[in-house]
Amino acid sequence: LWTRGQDMVDAQLRLGVDVMTGHWEYTFGADRVQEVVENDYAGRIDFVAQNVTDADWGDRIFRPYVIREVNGVQVAVIGQSFPYTPIANPRHLIPQWSFGIRDGEMQETVRKARHEGAEVVVLLSHNGMDVDIELARRVDGIDAILGGHTHDAVPAPLPVKNPSGGTCLVTNGGSNGKFLGVLDLDFRDGAIRGYQYRLLPVFSELIDPDREMAAYIREMRQQQVTFEGETFPMEERLGEELAVSEDLLYRRGNFNGTFDQLICDALMEQVDAEIAFSPGFRWGTTVLPGMPITFEHVMDHTALTYPAVTRNEMSGRRIHQILEDVADNLFNKDPFY
Incomplete structure:
Protein backbone atom coordinates (compact mmCIF):
# COMPACT_ATOMS: atom_id res chain seq x y z
CA LEU A 1 0.00 0.00 0.00
CA TRP A 2 2.71 2.49 1.02
CA THR A 3 4.83 1.79 -2.11
CA ARG A 4 1.89 1.42 -4.53
CA GLY A 5 2.92 -2.19 -4.98
CA GLN A 6 6.52 -1.48 -5.97
CA ASP A 7 7.91 -3.58 -3.12
CA MET A 8 6.14 -6.68 -4.46
CA VAL A 9 6.98 -5.88 -8.09
CA ASP A 10 10.69 -5.80 -7.24
CA ALA A 11 10.33 -8.99 -5.18
CA GLN A 12 8.70 -10.75 -8.15
CA LEU A 13 11.57 -9.77 -10.41
CA ARG A 14 14.11 -11.14 -7.94
CA LEU A 15 12.07 -14.30 -7.40
CA GLY A 16 12.08 -15.08 -11.11
CA VAL A 17 8.35 -15.10 -11.85
CA ASP A 18 7.78 -16.01 -15.52
CA VAL A 19 4.05 -15.50 -16.12
CA MET A 20 1.28 -13.95 -14.05
CA THR A 21 -2.30 -12.72 -14.18
CA GLY A 22 -4.09 -10.24 -11.92
CA HIS A 23 -6.74 -9.32 -9.40
CA TRP A 24 -5.76 -6.99 -6.55
CA GLU A 25 -3.19 -5.35 -8.82
CA TYR A 26 -6.14 -3.66 -10.55
CA THR A 27 -7.11 -1.82 -7.37
CA PHE A 28 -4.07 0.40 -7.87
CA GLY A 29 -5.83 1.72 -10.96
CA ALA A 30 -5.45 1.14 -14.69
CA ASP A 31 -2.63 3.66 -15.13
CA ARG A 32 -0.49 2.09 -12.41
CA VAL A 33 -1.04 -1.43 -13.76
CA GLN A 34 -0.08 -0.37 -17.27
CA GLU A 35 2.98 1.44 -15.92
CA VAL A 36 4.27 -1.71 -14.21
CA VAL A 37 3.43 -4.07 -17.10
CA GLU A 38 5.00 -1.83 -19.75
CA ASN A 39 8.09 -0.87 -17.75
CA ASP A 40 9.01 -3.11 -14.81
CA TYR A 41 7.75 -6.35 -16.35
CA ALA A 42 8.89 -5.63 -19.92
CA GLY A 43 11.07 -8.51 -21.12
CA ARG A 44 10.97 -10.09 -17.65
CA ILE A 45 7.44 -11.15 -16.70
CA ASP A 46 4.55 -11.87 -19.08
CA PHE A 47 1.28 -10.43 -17.75
CA VAL A 48 -1.53 -12.36 -19.47
CA ALA A 49 -5.31 -11.99 -19.23
CA GLN A 50 -7.69 -13.17 -21.94
CA ASN A 51 -10.77 -11.81 -20.16
CA VAL A 52 -9.87 -8.12 -19.67
CA THR A 53 -11.10 -5.89 -22.49
CA ASP A 54 -11.78 -2.26 -23.31
CA ALA A 55 -15.25 -1.42 -22.00
CA ASP A 56 -16.20 0.52 -25.14
CA TRP A 57 -14.56 -1.37 -28.01
CA GLY A 58 -13.97 -4.85 -26.64
CA ASP A 59 -10.27 -4.93 -27.51
CA ARG A 60 -8.09 -6.95 -25.17
CA ILE A 61 -5.96 -4.89 -22.80
CA PHE A 62 -3.27 -7.55 -22.28
CA ARG A 63 -1.88 -10.49 -24.18
CA PRO A 64 -4.24 -13.45 -23.71
CA TYR A 65 -1.48 -16.05 -23.58
CA VAL A 66 2.20 -16.74 -24.07
CA ILE A 67 3.86 -19.86 -25.47
CA ARG A 68 7.02 -21.06 -23.77
CA GLU A 69 9.23 -24.03 -24.63
CA VAL A 70 9.58 -26.24 -21.54
CA ASN A 71 11.90 -29.24 -21.86
CA GLY A 72 11.34 -29.28 -25.60
CA VAL A 73 7.53 -29.02 -25.36
CA GLN A 74 5.57 -25.99 -26.56
CA VAL A 75 3.43 -24.91 -23.58
CA ALA A 76 0.78 -22.19 -23.83
CA VAL A 77 -0.03 -20.33 -20.61
CA ILE A 78 -3.36 -18.49 -20.81
CA GLY A 79 -4.23 -15.83 -18.24
CA GLN A 80 -7.61 -15.46 -16.57
CA SER A 81 -7.90 -12.46 -14.25
CA PHE A 82 -10.52 -12.33 -11.51
CA PRO A 83 -13.74 -12.06 -13.56
CA TYR A 84 -15.73 -10.08 -10.98
CA THR A 85 -13.14 -7.38 -10.31
CA PRO A 86 -15.49 -4.40 -10.99
CA ILE A 87 -18.10 -5.95 -8.65
CA ALA A 88 -15.90 -7.09 -5.79
CA ASN A 89 -13.71 -3.98 -6.01
CA PRO A 90 -14.53 -0.34 -6.80
CA ARG A 91 -15.46 0.11 -10.43
CA HIS A 92 -14.05 3.63 -10.55
CA LEU A 93 -10.50 2.28 -10.26
CA ILE A 94 -10.70 0.60 -13.67
CA PRO A 95 -13.63 2.39 -15.38
CA GLN A 96 -12.59 1.63 -18.97
CA TRP A 97 -11.83 -2.06 -18.47
CA SER A 98 -14.39 -4.84 -18.70
CA PHE A 99 -14.02 -8.25 -17.06
CA GLY A 100 -16.00 -11.50 -16.98
CA ILE A 101 -15.54 -15.26 -17.22
CA ARG A 102 -15.83 -15.17 -21.04
CA ASP A 103 -15.83 -18.93 -21.56
CA GLY A 104 -16.64 -18.50 -25.28
CA GLU A 105 -13.58 -16.31 -25.76
CA MET A 106 -11.59 -18.78 -23.69
CA GLN A 107 -12.47 -21.58 -26.09
CA GLU A 108 -11.38 -19.48 -29.06
CA THR A 109 -8.15 -18.56 -27.26
CA VAL A 110 -7.35 -22.23 -26.65
CA ARG A 111 -7.99 -23.03 -30.33
CA LYS A 112 -5.74 -20.17 -31.42
CA ALA A 113 -2.91 -21.28 -29.10
CA ARG A 114 -3.17 -24.84 -30.37
CA HIS A 115 -3.12 -23.60 -33.97
CA GLU A 116 -0.02 -21.57 -33.16
CA GLY A 117 1.77 -24.74 -32.09
CA ALA A 118 0.98 -25.25 -28.42
CA GLU A 119 1.24 -28.92 -27.46
CA VAL A 120 0.13 -28.35 -23.86
CA VAL A 121 -2.29 -25.66 -22.68
CA VAL A 122 -2.25 -24.47 -19.07
CA LEU A 123 -4.65 -21.87 -17.66
CA LEU A 124 -3.25 -19.56 -15.00
CA SER A 125 -6.48 -18.56 -13.31
CA HIS A 126 -7.78 -16.25 -10.62
CA ASN A 127 -11.37 -17.48 -11.00
CA GLY A 128 -11.56 -19.45 -7.78
CA MET A 129 -11.81 -23.23 -7.49
CA ASP A 130 -15.55 -23.63 -8.15
CA VAL A 131 -15.51 -21.46 -11.28
CA ASP A 132 -12.37 -23.23 -12.54
CA ILE A 133 -14.07 -26.63 -12.23
CA GLU A 134 -17.09 -25.44 -14.21
CA LEU A 135 -14.88 -23.77 -16.81
CA ALA A 136 -12.97 -27.03 -17.26
CA ARG A 137 -16.31 -28.76 -17.97
CA ARG A 138 -17.24 -26.21 -20.64
CA VAL A 139 -14.00 -25.58 -22.57
CA ASP A 140 -12.12 -28.12 -24.68
CA GLY A 141 -8.37 -28.28 -24.94
CA ILE A 142 -7.16 -27.06 -21.53
CA ASP A 143 -4.83 -29.62 -19.98
CA ALA A 144 -4.49 -28.05 -16.53
CA ILE A 145 -5.82 -25.12 -14.54
CA LEU A 146 -3.52 -23.68 -11.89
CA GLY A 147 -5.82 -21.47 -9.87
CA GLY A 148 -6.00 -18.99 -7.07
CA HIS A 149 -8.44 -16.50 -5.49
CA THR A 150 -10.26 -18.86 -3.10
CA HIS A 151 -6.98 -19.71 -1.31
CA ASP A 152 -7.73 -23.45 -1.33
CA ALA A 153 -4.75 -25.69 -0.61
CA VAL A 154 -5.75 -28.61 -2.86
CA PRO A 155 -3.60 -31.69 -2.13
CA ALA A 156 -4.29 -33.39 -5.47
CA PRO A 157 -5.66 -32.13 -8.81
CA LEU A 158 -9.30 -32.78 -9.61
CA PRO A 159 -9.63 -34.51 -13.01
CA VAL A 160 -12.54 -32.88 -14.88
CA LYS A 161 -14.00 -34.15 -18.16
CA ASN A 162 -14.38 -31.51 -20.87
CA PRO A 163 -17.09 -31.56 -23.59
CA SER A 164 -15.00 -33.81 -25.88
CA GLY A 165 -14.26 -36.32 -23.14
CA GLY A 166 -10.71 -35.16 -22.48
CA THR A 167 -9.34 -34.51 -19.00
CA CYS A 168 -8.41 -31.18 -17.44
CA LEU A 169 -6.52 -31.18 -14.14
CA VAL A 170 -7.85 -28.48 -11.80
CA THR A 171 -5.95 -27.42 -8.72
CA ASN A 172 -5.30 -24.48 -6.40
CA GLY A 173 -2.05 -23.83 -4.57
CA GLY A 174 -3.23 -22.11 -1.41
CA SER A 175 -2.19 -18.54 -0.61
CA ASN A 176 0.32 -16.25 1.07
CA GLY A 177 3.32 -18.33 0.04
CA LYS A 178 2.33 -21.15 2.39
CA PHE A 179 2.55 -23.77 -0.35
CA LEU A 180 4.25 -24.37 -3.65
CA GLY A 181 2.21 -26.35 -6.16
CA VAL A 182 4.38 -28.41 -8.50
CA LEU A 183 2.78 -30.09 -11.54
CA ASP A 184 4.96 -32.35 -13.71
CA LEU A 185 3.39 -33.57 -16.96
CA ASP A 186 4.65 -36.68 -18.76
CA PHE A 187 4.32 -35.58 -22.39
CA ARG A 188 5.31 -38.18 -24.98
CA ASP A 189 4.33 -38.94 -28.58
CA GLY A 190 2.13 -35.87 -28.85
CA ALA A 191 0.02 -36.43 -25.73
CA ILE A 192 0.08 -36.26 -21.93
CA ARG A 193 0.66 -39.79 -20.68
CA GLY A 194 0.69 -39.09 -16.97
CA TYR A 195 1.40 -36.51 -14.31
CA GLN A 196 2.73 -35.98 -10.81
CA TYR A 197 1.48 -33.23 -8.52
CA ARG A 198 2.94 -32.15 -5.20
CA LEU A 199 1.59 -29.47 -2.88
CA LEU A 200 4.75 -28.58 -1.00
CA PRO A 201 4.36 -26.80 2.35
CA VAL A 202 6.75 -23.92 2.86
CA PHE A 203 8.24 -24.05 6.35
CA SER A 204 10.12 -20.78 6.37
CA GLU A 205 11.99 -21.52 9.60
CA LEU A 206 13.46 -24.69 8.05
CA ILE A 207 14.69 -23.07 4.84
CA ASP A 208 17.85 -21.01 4.56
CA PRO A 209 16.89 -17.55 3.27
CA ASP A 210 18.07 -16.54 -0.18
CA ARG A 211 20.77 -13.95 0.49
CA GLU A 212 19.75 -11.57 -2.28
CA MET A 213 16.06 -11.69 -1.36
CA ALA A 214 16.76 -11.33 2.35
CA ALA A 215 18.95 -8.29 1.69
CA TYR A 216 16.25 -6.77 -0.49
CA ILE A 217 13.58 -7.25 2.18
CA ARG A 218 15.78 -5.61 4.81
CA GLU A 219 16.55 -2.69 2.51
CA MET A 220 12.93 -2.26 1.50
CA ARG A 221 11.65 -2.27 5.07
CA GLN A 222 14.26 0.25 6.22
CA GLN A 223 13.20 2.92 3.75
CA GLN A 224 11.31 6.11 4.48
CA VAL A 225 7.86 6.20 2.91
CA THR A 226 5.31 8.96 2.46
CA PHE A 227 1.61 8.13 2.67
CA GLU A 228 -1.25 10.62 2.79
CA GLY A 229 1.17 13.46 3.45
CA GLU A 230 3.06 11.80 6.31
CA THR A 231 6.66 10.59 5.98
CA PHE A 232 7.88 7.87 8.33
CA PRO A 233 10.33 4.93 8.56
CA MET A 234 8.53 1.78 7.41
CA GLU A 235 10.24 -0.66 9.79
CA GLU A 236 9.53 1.47 12.83
CA ARG A 237 5.85 1.90 11.97
CA LEU A 238 5.31 -1.78 11.15
Whole structure:
Protein backbone atom coordinates (compact mmCIF):
# COMPACT_ATOMS: atom_id res chain seq x y z
CA LEU A 1 0.00 0.00 0.00
CA TRP A 2 2.71 2.49 1.02
CA THR A 3 4.83 1.79 -2.11
CA ARG A 4 1.89 1.42 -4.53
CA GLY A 5 2.92 -2.19 -4.98
CA GLN A 6 6.52 -1.48 -5.97
CA ASP A 7 7.91 -3.58 -3.12
CA MET A 8 6.14 -6.68 -4.46
CA VAL A 9 6.98 -5.88 -8.09
CA ASP A 10 10.69 -5.80 -7.24
CA ALA A 11 10.33 -8.99 -5.18
CA GLN A 12 8.70 -10.75 -8.15
CA LEU A 13 11.57 -9.77 -10.41
CA ARG A 14 14.11 -11.14 -7.94
CA LEU A 15 12.07 -14.30 -7.40
CA GLY A 16 12.08 -15.08 -11.11
CA VAL A 17 8.35 -15.10 -11.85
CA ASP A 18 7.78 -16.01 -15.52
CA VAL A 19 4.05 -15.50 -16.12
CA MET A 20 1.28 -13.95 -14.05
CA THR A 21 -2.30 -12.72 -14.18
CA GLY A 22 -4.09 -10.24 -11.92
CA HIS A 23 -6.74 -9.32 -9.40
CA TRP A 24 -5.76 -6.99 -6.55
CA GLU A 25 -3.19 -5.35 -8.82
CA TYR A 26 -6.14 -3.66 -10.55
CA THR A 27 -7.11 -1.82 -7.37
CA PHE A 28 -4.07 0.40 -7.87
CA GLY A 29 -5.83 1.72 -10.96
CA ALA A 30 -5.45 1.14 -14.69
CA ASP A 31 -2.63 3.66 -15.13
CA ARG A 32 -0.49 2.09 -12.41
CA VAL A 33 -1.04 -1.43 -13.76
CA GLN A 34 -0.08 -0.37 -17.27
CA GLU A 35 2.98 1.44 -15.92
CA VAL A 36 4.27 -1.71 -14.21
CA VAL A 37 3.43 -4.07 -17.10
CA GLU A 38 5.00 -1.83 -19.75
CA ASN A 39 8.09 -0.87 -17.75
CA ASP A 40 9.01 -3.11 -14.81
CA TYR A 41 7.75 -6.35 -16.35
CA ALA A 42 8.89 -5.63 -19.92
CA GLY A 43 11.07 -8.51 -21.12
CA ARG A 44 10.97 -10.09 -17.65
CA ILE A 45 7.44 -11.15 -16.70
CA ASP A 46 4.55 -11.87 -19.08
CA PHE A 47 1.28 -10.43 -17.75
CA VAL A 48 -1.53 -12.36 -19.47
CA ALA A 49 -5.31 -11.99 -19.23
CA GLN A 50 -7.69 -13.17 -21.94
CA ASN A 51 -10.77 -11.81 -20.16
CA VAL A 52 -9.87 -8.12 -19.67
CA THR A 53 -11.10 -5.89 -22.49
CA ASP A 54 -11.78 -2.26 -23.31
CA ALA A 55 -15.25 -1.42 -22.00
CA ASP A 56 -16.20 0.52 -25.14
CA TRP A 57 -14.56 -1.37 -28.01
CA GLY A 58 -13.97 -4.85 -26.64
CA ASP A 59 -10.27 -4.93 -27.51
CA ARG A 60 -8.09 -6.95 -25.17
CA ILE A 61 -5.96 -4.89 -22.80
CA PHE A 62 -3.27 -7.55 -22.28
CA ARG A 63 -1.88 -10.49 -24.18
CA PRO A 64 -4.24 -13.45 -23.71
CA TYR A 65 -1.48 -16.05 -23.58
CA VAL A 66 2.20 -16.74 -24.07
CA ILE A 67 3.86 -19.86 -25.47
CA ARG A 68 7.02 -21.06 -23.77
CA GLU A 69 9.23 -24.03 -24.63
CA VAL A 70 9.58 -26.24 -21.54
CA ASN A 71 11.90 -29.24 -21.86
CA GLY A 72 11.34 -29.28 -25.60
CA VAL A 73 7.53 -29.02 -25.36
CA GLN A 74 5.57 -25.99 -26.56
CA VAL A 75 3.43 -24.91 -23.58
CA ALA A 76 0.78 -22.19 -23.83
CA VAL A 77 -0.03 -20.33 -20.61
CA ILE A 78 -3.36 -18.49 -20.81
CA GLY A 79 -4.23 -15.83 -18.24
CA GLN A 80 -7.61 -15.46 -16.57
CA SER A 81 -7.90 -12.46 -14.25
CA PHE A 82 -10.52 -12.33 -11.51
CA PRO A 83 -13.74 -12.06 -13.56
CA TYR A 84 -15.73 -10.08 -10.98
CA THR A 85 -13.14 -7.38 -10.31
CA PRO A 86 -15.49 -4.40 -10.99
CA ILE A 87 -18.10 -5.95 -8.65
CA ALA A 88 -15.90 -7.09 -5.79
CA ASN A 89 -13.71 -3.98 -6.01
CA PRO A 90 -14.53 -0.34 -6.80
CA ARG A 91 -15.46 0.11 -10.43
CA HIS A 92 -14.05 3.63 -10.55
CA LEU A 93 -10.50 2.28 -10.26
CA ILE A 94 -10.70 0.60 -13.67
CA PRO A 95 -13.63 2.39 -15.38
CA GLN A 96 -12.59 1.63 -18.97
CA TRP A 97 -11.83 -2.06 -18.47
CA SER A 98 -14.39 -4.84 -18.70
CA PHE A 99 -14.02 -8.25 -17.06
CA GLY A 100 -16.00 -11.50 -16.98
CA ILE A 101 -15.54 -15.26 -17.22
CA ARG A 102 -15.83 -15.17 -21.04
CA ASP A 103 -15.83 -18.93 -21.56
CA GLY A 104 -16.64 -18.50 -25.28
CA GLU A 105 -13.58 -16.31 -25.76
CA MET A 106 -11.59 -18.78 -23.69
CA GLN A 107 -12.47 -21.58 -26.09
CA GLU A 108 -11.38 -19.48 -29.06
CA THR A 109 -8.15 -18.56 -27.26
CA VAL A 110 -7.35 -22.23 -26.65
CA ARG A 111 -7.99 -23.03 -30.33
CA LYS A 112 -5.74 -20.17 -31.42
CA ALA A 113 -2.91 -21.28 -29.10
CA ARG A 114 -3.17 -24.84 -30.37
CA HIS A 115 -3.12 -23.60 -33.97
CA GLU A 116 -0.02 -21.57 -33.16
CA GLY A 117 1.77 -24.74 -32.09
CA ALA A 118 0.98 -25.25 -28.42
CA GLU A 119 1.24 -28.92 -27.46
CA VAL A 120 0.13 -28.35 -23.86
CA VAL A 121 -2.29 -25.66 -22.68
CA VAL A 122 -2.25 -24.47 -19.07
CA LEU A 123 -4.65 -21.87 -17.66
CA LEU A 124 -3.25 -19.56 -15.00
CA SER A 125 -6.48 -18.56 -13.31
CA HIS A 126 -7.78 -16.25 -10.62
CA ASN A 127 -11.37 -17.48 -11.00
CA GLY A 128 -11.56 -19.45 -7.78
CA MET A 129 -11.81 -23.23 -7.49
CA ASP A 130 -15.55 -23.63 -8.15
CA VAL A 131 -15.51 -21.46 -11.28
CA ASP A 132 -12.37 -23.23 -12.54
CA ILE A 133 -14.07 -26.63 -12.23
CA GLU A 134 -17.09 -25.44 -14.21
CA LEU A 135 -14.88 -23.77 -16.81
CA ALA A 136 -12.97 -27.03 -17.26
CA ARG A 137 -16.31 -28.76 -17.97
CA ARG A 138 -17.24 -26.21 -20.64
CA VAL A 139 -14.00 -25.58 -22.57
CA ASP A 140 -12.12 -28.12 -24.68
CA GLY A 141 -8.37 -28.28 -24.94
CA ILE A 142 -7.16 -27.06 -21.53
CA ASP A 143 -4.83 -29.62 -19.98
CA ALA A 144 -4.49 -28.05 -16.53
CA ILE A 145 -5.82 -25.12 -14.54
CA LEU A 146 -3.52 -23.68 -11.89
CA GLY A 147 -5.82 -21.47 -9.87
CA GLY A 148 -6.00 -18.99 -7.07
CA HIS A 149 -8.44 -16.50 -5.49
CA THR A 150 -10.26 -18.86 -3.10
CA HIS A 151 -6.98 -19.71 -1.31
CA ASP A 152 -7.73 -23.45 -1.33
CA ALA A 153 -4.75 -25.69 -0.61
CA VAL A 154 -5.75 -28.61 -2.86
CA PRO A 155 -3.60 -31.69 -2.13
CA ALA A 156 -4.29 -33.39 -5.47
CA PRO A 157 -5.66 -32.13 -8.81
CA LEU A 158 -9.30 -32.78 -9.61
CA PRO A 159 -9.63 -34.51 -13.01
CA VAL A 160 -12.54 -32.88 -14.88
CA LYS A 161 -14.00 -34.15 -18.16
CA ASN A 162 -14.38 -31.51 -20.87
CA PRO A 163 -17.09 -31.56 -23.59
CA SER A 164 -15.00 -33.81 -25.88
CA GLY A 165 -14.26 -36.32 -23.14
CA GLY A 166 -10.71 -35.16 -22.48
CA THR A 167 -9.34 -34.51 -19.00
CA CYS A 168 -8.41 -31.18 -17.44
CA LEU A 169 -6.52 -31.18 -14.14
CA VAL A 170 -7.85 -28.48 -11.80
CA THR A 171 -5.95 -27.42 -8.72
CA ASN A 172 -5.30 -24.48 -6.40
CA GLY A 173 -2.05 -23.83 -4.57
CA GLY A 174 -3.23 -22.11 -1.41
CA SER A 175 -2.19 -18.54 -0.61
CA ASN A 176 0.32 -16.25 1.07
CA GLY A 177 3.32 -18.33 0.04
CA LYS A 178 2.33 -21.15 2.39
CA PHE A 179 2.55 -23.77 -0.35
CA LEU A 180 4.25 -24.37 -3.65
CA GLY A 181 2.21 -26.35 -6.16
CA VAL A 182 4.38 -28.41 -8.50
CA LEU A 183 2.78 -30.09 -11.54
CA ASP A 184 4.96 -32.35 -13.71
CA LEU A 185 3.39 -33.57 -16.96
CA ASP A 186 4.65 -36.68 -18.76
CA PHE A 187 4.32 -35.58 -22.39
CA ARG A 188 5.31 -38.18 -24.98
CA ASP A 189 4.33 -38.94 -28.58
CA GLY A 190 2.13 -35.87 -28.85
CA ALA A 191 0.02 -36.43 -25.73
CA ILE A 192 0.08 -36.26 -21.93
CA ARG A 193 0.66 -39.79 -20.68
CA GLY A 194 0.69 -39.09 -16.97
CA TYR A 195 1.40 -36.51 -14.31
CA GLN A 196 2.73 -35.98 -10.81
CA TYR A 197 1.48 -33.23 -8.52
CA ARG A 198 2.94 -32.15 -5.20
CA LEU A 199 1.59 -29.47 -2.88
CA LEU A 200 4.75 -28.58 -1.00
CA PRO A 201 4.36 -26.80 2.35
CA VAL A 202 6.75 -23.92 2.86
CA PHE A 203 8.24 -24.05 6.35
CA SER A 204 10.12 -20.78 6.37
CA GLU A 205 11.99 -21.52 9.60
CA LEU A 206 13.46 -24.69 8.05
CA ILE A 207 14.69 -23.07 4.84
CA ASP A 208 17.85 -21.01 4.56
CA PRO A 209 16.89 -17.55 3.27
CA ASP A 210 18.07 -16.54 -0.18
CA ARG A 211 20.77 -13.95 0.49
CA GLU A 212 19.75 -11.57 -2.28
CA MET A 213 16.06 -11.69 -1.36
CA ALA A 214 16.76 -11.33 2.35
CA ALA A 215 18.95 -8.29 1.69
CA TYR A 216 16.25 -6.77 -0.49
CA ILE A 217 13.58 -7.25 2.18
CA ARG A 218 15.78 -5.61 4.81
CA GLU A 219 16.55 -2.69 2.51
CA MET A 220 12.93 -2.26 1.50
CA ARG A 221 11.65 -2.27 5.07
CA GLN A 222 14.26 0.25 6.22
CA GLN A 223 13.20 2.92 3.75
CA GLN A 224 11.31 6.11 4.48
CA VAL A 225 7.86 6.20 2.91
CA THR A 226 5.31 8.96 2.46
CA PHE A 227 1.61 8.13 2.67
CA GLU A 228 -1.25 10.62 2.79
CA GLY A 229 1.17 13.46 3.45
CA GLU A 230 3.06 11.80 6.31
CA THR A 231 6.66 10.59 5.98
CA PHE A 232 7.88 7.87 8.33
CA PRO A 233 10.33 4.93 8.56
CA MET A 234 8.53 1.78 7.41
CA GLU A 235 10.24 -0.66 9.79
CA GLU A 236 9.53 1.47 12.83
CA ARG A 237 5.85 1.90 11.97
CA LEU A 238 5.31 -1.78 11.15
CA GLY A 239 6.90 -2.87 14.42
CA GLU A 240 4.75 -0.64 16.63
CA GLU A 241 3.05 -2.79 19.30
CA LEU A 242 -0.62 -1.91 19.73
CA ALA A 243 -1.87 -4.55 22.18
CA VAL A 244 -1.33 -8.11 23.38
CA SER A 245 -3.66 -10.82 22.10
CA GLU A 246 -5.70 -12.69 24.69
CA ASP A 247 -6.98 -15.26 22.18
CA LEU A 248 -6.02 -16.89 18.89
CA LEU A 249 -6.64 -14.30 16.15
CA TYR A 250 -7.16 -15.72 12.69
CA ARG A 251 -9.00 -14.97 9.47
CA ARG A 252 -9.50 -18.10 7.42
CA GLY A 253 -13.12 -19.25 6.93
CA ASN A 254 -15.95 -18.22 4.62
CA PHE A 255 -18.06 -17.00 7.54
CA ASN A 256 -15.97 -15.27 10.15
CA GLY A 257 -12.89 -15.64 12.28
CA THR A 258 -11.66 -14.05 15.47
CA PHE A 259 -9.70 -11.36 13.61
CA ASP A 260 -12.85 -10.59 11.59
CA GLN A 261 -14.68 -10.14 14.86
CA LEU A 262 -11.95 -7.87 16.23
CA ILE A 263 -12.20 -5.69 13.10
CA CYS A 264 -16.00 -5.51 13.35
CA ASP A 265 -15.89 -4.69 17.08
CA ALA A 266 -13.40 -1.90 16.37
CA LEU A 267 -15.58 -0.50 13.57
CA MET A 268 -18.65 -0.42 15.81
CA GLU A 269 -16.76 1.30 18.61
CA GLN A 270 -15.03 3.86 16.41
CA VAL A 271 -18.05 4.99 14.38
CA ASP A 272 -20.72 4.28 17.00
CA ALA A 273 -22.58 1.71 14.88
CA GLU A 274 -24.97 -1.05 15.95
CA ILE A 275 -23.78 -3.53 13.34
CA ALA A 276 -20.65 -3.91 11.21
CA PHE A 277 -19.79 -5.83 8.06
CA SER A 278 -16.30 -7.00 7.15
CA PRO A 279 -15.61 -9.06 4.01
CA GLY A 280 -14.01 -12.43 4.79
CA PHE A 281 -10.86 -12.04 2.73
CA ARG A 282 -9.24 -15.09 4.35
CA TRP A 283 -5.82 -13.51 4.42
CA GLY A 284 -3.55 -12.09 7.09
CA THR A 285 -1.14 -13.35 9.69
CA THR A 286 -2.48 -15.46 12.56
CA VAL A 287 -1.61 -14.09 16.02
CA LEU A 288 -1.16 -16.55 18.88
CA PRO A 289 -2.40 -15.91 22.43
CA GLY A 290 0.06 -13.76 24.36
CA MET A 291 1.71 -12.34 21.25
CA PRO A 292 1.93 -8.58 20.71
CA ILE A 293 -0.44 -7.30 18.02
CA THR A 294 1.70 -5.05 15.87
CA PHE A 295 0.81 -2.39 13.35
CA GLU A 296 2.03 -4.85 10.71
CA HIS A 297 -0.56 -7.42 11.82
CA VAL A 298 -3.31 -4.84 11.40
CA MET A 299 -1.92 -3.87 7.99
CA ASP A 300 -1.89 -7.54 6.99
CA HIS A 301 -5.65 -7.64 7.41
CA THR A 302 -6.80 -4.16 6.43
CA ALA A 303 -4.30 -2.48 4.07
CA LEU A 304 -6.52 -1.92 1.02
CA THR A 305 -6.11 0.76 -1.62
CA TYR A 306 -9.67 1.90 -0.82
CA PRO A 307 -9.79 1.87 3.01
CA ALA A 308 -12.77 4.20 3.54
CA VAL A 309 -15.21 3.18 6.28
CA THR A 310 -18.77 4.49 6.07
CA ARG A 311 -21.70 4.50 8.46
CA ASN A 312 -25.14 4.18 6.87
CA GLU A 313 -28.73 3.74 7.98
CA MET A 314 -30.12 0.39 6.85
CA SER A 315 -33.46 -1.33 7.19
CA GLY A 316 -33.70 -4.94 8.30
CA ARG A 317 -34.79 -5.80 4.75
CA ARG A 318 -31.59 -4.27 3.32
CA ILE A 319 -29.37 -6.13 5.80
CA HIS A 320 -31.16 -9.34 4.85
CA GLN A 321 -30.54 -8.65 1.15
CA ILE A 322 -26.81 -8.06 1.76
CA LEU A 323 -26.44 -11.31 3.70
CA GLU A 324 -28.37 -13.24 1.02
CA ASP A 325 -26.18 -11.78 -1.72
CA VAL A 326 -23.03 -12.79 0.14
CA ALA A 327 -24.36 -16.31 0.73
CA ASP A 328 -25.36 -16.56 -2.94
CA ASN A 329 -21.89 -15.51 -4.00
CA LEU A 330 -20.30 -18.22 -1.85
CA PHE A 331 -22.72 -21.13 -2.09
CA ASN A 332 -24.74 -20.88 -5.31
CA LYS A 333 -24.75 -24.30 -6.98
CA ASP A 334 -23.99 -22.67 -10.34
CA PRO A 335 -20.57 -20.92 -10.15
CA PHE A 336 -21.46 -19.05 -13.37
CA TYR A 337 -24.75 -17.67 -12.01
